[in-house]
Amino acid sequence: MTNMRLVDVMRRLVVVLVAVAGLALAGCTGNSSLGGGNLQPNGEFSQTGGAPAARGSAAAAANQIFAAKGVNDTSSEDYRIAGLDVIDVSVLGVPDLSRSVQVSSSGNITLPLIHQVKAGGKTTAQLERDIASKLQANYLQSPQVSVFVKEYNSQRITVDGAVQKPGIYPITGKTSLLQAIALAQGLNEVADPSGVIVFRSANGKRMAARFDVRKVRSGQINDPVLQAGDIVMVDESSGRTTLRDVKNFLPLTGLFSLLL
Numbered sequence: 001m002t003n004m005r006l007v008d009v010m011r012r013l014v015v016v017l018v019a020v021a022g023l024a025l026a027g028c029t030g031n032s033s034l035g036g037g038n039l040q041p042n043g044e045f046s047q048t049g050g051a052p053a054a055r056g057s058a059a060a061a062a063n064q065i066f067a068a069k070g071v072n073d074t075s076s077e078d079y080r081i082a083g084l085d086v087i088d089v090s091v092l093g094v095p096d097l098s099r100s101v102q103v104s105s106s107g108n109i110t111l112p113l114i115h116q117v118k119a120g121g122k123t124t125a126q127l128e129r130d131i132a133s134k135l136q137a138n139y140l141q142s143p144q145v146s147v148f149v150k151e152y153n154s155q156r157i158t159v160d161g162a163v164q165k166p167g168i169y170p171i172t173g174k175t176s177l178l179q180a181i182a183l184a185q186g187l188n189e190v191a192d193p194s195g196v197i198v199f200r201s202a203n204g205k206r207m208a209a210r211f212d213v214r215k216v217r218s219g220q221i222n223d224p225v226l227q228a229g230d231i232v233m234v235d236e237s238s239g240r241t242t243l244r245d246v247k248n249f250l251p252l253t254g255l256f257s258l259l260l
Contacts, residue, residue: 057245081119081127082154083107084172089131092144097135100150113139124149155228159184161243162191162234176223178216180232187213187234195235195247198256200227206259210250221254 081087083105090098101109107120114134119127124147132145153172157180160166164185177198181187194212201207215221226232235243250257 057249060245079149079152080121080123081107081149083120084153085119085149086151086153087119087124087127088146088148088150090146090148091131091135091140092146094140094143152228157226157228158231160231160233162188162236164188171226171228175226177211177226177232178213178223180226180230181213181234184232190236190238192235192237194252195237195243197233197235197243197246197250198224198226199231199233199259200256201229202227207256208246208250208259209254209256210247210252211254212252224254 081103083103085103086100087103087109088098088100089109089111097112099111101111103109103119107118108116109119110116111131114131117127117131117134122130128145128147131147132143135143135145154170155172156168156170157175158168159180163181164187166184169180169183177196181196187193193214194210196211196213197208198211199206199208209224211221211224216223233243235241235247246259
């Protein structure tokens with residue numbers, strides 16, 4: 001009798017183990033298809049299907065546009081001072097030598113004691129070293145100089161594609177998308193009003209947003225403010241263009257999407 005009970009217990013145990021194994025297997029296979037992608041170590045799903053290809057095509061097209069325009073990530077550390085910029089120069093402990101000066105069109109500034117200094121084409125760190133070197137040569141011992149760009153009046157944007165006058169335009173204050181298009185004398189006869197794309201590069205990342213200028217003009221969506229270094233590209237209403245892949249990838253929301 002005892003042996004029969006033992007056999008019965010063993011059978012039930014086998015049934016339970018088989019059931020548990022089946023549930024575990026189902027869980028593993030279920031995770032691989034959840035959300036249409038594979039679960040990554042960071043907890044996010046990498047989607048399968050056409051989405052990565054679309055993003056890849058958009059990224060490739062963006063690379064081509066950025067390369068053609070010679071646009072790079074311009075952080076404040078890499079920014080090179082240019083004509084019409086306004087900079088603050090301060091010398092620690094010597095307030096009479098501290099002041100705000102505007103860079104001349106030829107790239108020079110004038111400071112007390114050392115007179116004219118070349119600022120154009122230099123980073124703030126380079127200009128700090130130059131000013132400190134000139135002051136130390138004849139006037140001060142180990143001067144500590146700080147340079148800060150107060151106004152980036154030399155900033156520029158690029159407007160290209162299906163506009164009347166493509167080019168690079170300086171901006172001296174807040175410049176909106178419609179103002180940028182106006183600088184280029186408006187859209188031309190083959191322009192696609194819903195295919196206006198703004199490319200932006202910041203902190204090593206490249207982004208883009210698509211706008212319909214008809215909706216901007218009618219007030220249905222806000223007229224976005226551009227940043228220095230932005231590229232405004234207007235696609236053509238027909239034909240195969242470099243912008244086609246980017247335009248197909250971007251939603252018509254006016255929100256920036258990461259390209260790279």
